[in-house]
Amino acid sequence: MIDGTNIAIDSTKLNSFEKPKPKSKLKDDGKSPNWGKKKDTDGNDIKWFGWKLHILADCKSELPLAIEITPASVNDSILAIPLLKKLKEFYGNTFNVKHCIMDSGYDIKENYDYIMNEFHAQPIIAYNKRGSFAPPEGLNERLHPICSMGYELVYWGKDGDYLKFRCPHVLGKVDCPHGSSWCSSSNYGYCLKINYKKNKRYFSFPIRSSDEWQEIYNLRTYIERCNSRLKEYLNTDNIRSAGIKKAKTFALLNCITLVAGTIAVNVNKSLPKVA
Template sequence: MYIRQTTLFSFEEIISFQQETKLEMIFSQLDISTLASSIRKSSSEKGPKGYDPVCLIYSLLAMQVERIPTIKDLVLKLKENPILRYSCGFEVLGKTPSESTFSRFLEKLAESNELETLFHDLVIKAKEQDIIDGNNVSIDSTKLNCYEAAVPKSKIIDDGTHPNWGMKRDTNGNNIRWFGWKLHILCDCKSELPLDIKITPASVHDGTVAIPLIKQFKNHYKNHFNTTYYSMDSGYDYDYIYNDIVNKFQGIPIIAYNPRGSYAPPEGLDEDFDPIYSAGYKLVYWRKDSDYIKFRCPHAVGRCNCPHGMTWCSNSNYGYTLKLNYKENPRLNGYPLRSSKQWQKQYNSRTSVERCNSRLKEYLNTDNIRSKGIKKAKMHALLNCIVLISGTIALNIKNQIKKVA
C-alpha cells in the first residue's frame, strides 16, 4: 500500500518560499482598501457575511491577467488551482465564490466610482516613479466587441448607454464593422500607458470625444500634469479641436491633416503647409514671436534667386515678411510647422496609443466584455488598465532592485 509522506511545511509556507508570482507582483502595488470598503456589506445589512471584497477584486484582476474568458471559467479555475486561490486571498482548503456571487459583486463594482479612483491613483504613483511623463500624450479609439445580441439599426436605443453598430478603418484601409463599444484612450507617449479613458457606443465619432476626454483628464489630475503636445490621427482633424487645445488648454495640437476630398492644398499654402508668395516660392520660416510666427522672402535670405528680386513684393531692404497669429487658425497656420522635423517627431510618438491598445487587447482581456451595459463595459476596461499600470510599476521596482544589487 502506498502511503503519502506528510510534509514538514504547510501549503502557505511552501508558497511563501517560492519566487514571487506575476499576480503577487501586480497585487503588491495596489491599495484596494478604500474600494473594498465602499463595496463591503455594512453591519446593519442582513444575510450572511459573504466573501471578502478584496478577494473578489483580486479574482477579477487575475481574470484579466490570465485572460480567463468568462466568470464561469474563473469560478472553475479558482476551484481547481490552489495557487490561484491562494494568490487571490481565499482559504486554500475553503470554498470559492459561485457565478451568482460574482454576478452580484459586479453589479456593485460597476456602480462604484472607487475603481476609477484606484486607476487615477496608480497613474499618479507611476508619475512619481518617473515612469509616466505626461508632457506628450496621444489620443485614439479602439473597437470593443459586445456579447449582447446584435440588433438592427432601426431597433437600437440611441441614448448613449446602449451598444450599437460602428465602422472603422484598419491599418490597411479596410472598413471593419462591429457591434459594441469604442474605448477612447488618452495615453502617455513616454510610457505608453493609459492616463484616462472613455467608453462610448461604437457609432460615436472619434472627433466628438477628444475634447471631453481632455477635459476629463484635466479634471481628474488637476495640477499633476503639465501637458504640452496632444497627438492624434486625421480622424480628429477639426477646427474646434485645434482651437480648444491651443486656447483653452494652452497645448499644442499635433494632428494629421484630412483633405476630405480636396485635390489641392489650402489657398496660400503648398503641399507641406508652408506659406507661399506671389512668385510661387516658399516663404522661409524665420522665428516665433509670442503668438506670431514670422516668415521672410526666400530671395532676401539667400534661399532662391527670384528673377523679380526683393522689390517686386516689398520696398523694404529687409524683404517681404509675413506674420501669422497661430492661435487664430491653428489648423492651417499652427506651430510647430507641419513641415518641420519637430512636428514630425511629435506626430511619430502618436503610435504609442496604438501600442497601448494592442497590449490591452492582445496581452490582457480588454476585448472580452461579457457583461451588459456601458457601466460594466467601463469597469471591465478599468480593470485591465489597472493591471497594465500596476504590472509596469512592479516591473520597474524589480529592475531598480536588480540595478542596486
C-alpha cells in the first residue's frame, strides 16, 4: 500500500485540553500549550490555543509515516528535518523517495539542503515571497530566468546538473527590438546554464511553474486528506488529557488506528469472493 516515492509534510491545529491563557502568563518551554496562527485555504487567519500536529505522509496511501507534536507557536519550517530523520530512522532505505512536497511555510535553505544531500531527493516546496514586492534579481514572477531585455528565457532541457535556457528571440517566442545580437554574437543566441543543485531554492528539476512541477506539488492534497481523516473520523482534535506527552500518545493511537483500519479494508478487498 505504501509507495514512498512521493512524501508530503504538513501541520494541522489541535486544541489543547488546558484552558487558554494570555500570552503574558504562558511558558515558552517547548512543552506547554501556546497560541498558534495560520491561514486557511481562503487566506483567512485562524487562531487557536494548543498544539500543532506535524505529519509526514505517503502520497499514494495517504497514511502517516512519522508525526511530531509541538506547541502551536512553533514554526512549521523547523519540523521538516526532524520528521525526515524519523522516516530514515524507522524505515531505513525501505522507500526510494523522489519528491518531498511541502507548502511555502517550509521554504528555508536548511530543508532544501537536507532533502537533496541526505535523501538525494527533489524538494518540491512552494516559494515564500516573505513580503517582497519584486522577484529575485534576474528572475520573473514564475522564478524563471530573464534576459537583459526582461523577456523570459526558454527552457531548453537538462544537461547533468545544469538546466539550460535559451534566447526567446532566436526561438521565435518574442520579437526583441535589439535582436539576438544584443546579448550574444552567436547564431545560437544567448544561452544560460544553471546548476539547480547549487541554486536549490529557486531552481529544481522539473523546473518551477512547469506543468510537471505543478502536478507533483498537487499531490500535497493527499496529506490534507490524511489530516482530515484523523480529525473528522478519529476525533484527533478532541484531546481530553493535559500535557504534550498525552497529546502525542493520543495522536499516535489515532495514527495506528488509521493505518490498521486501512490494512484491514485492503486485506478484505484482496480476499477471493466465495459464492
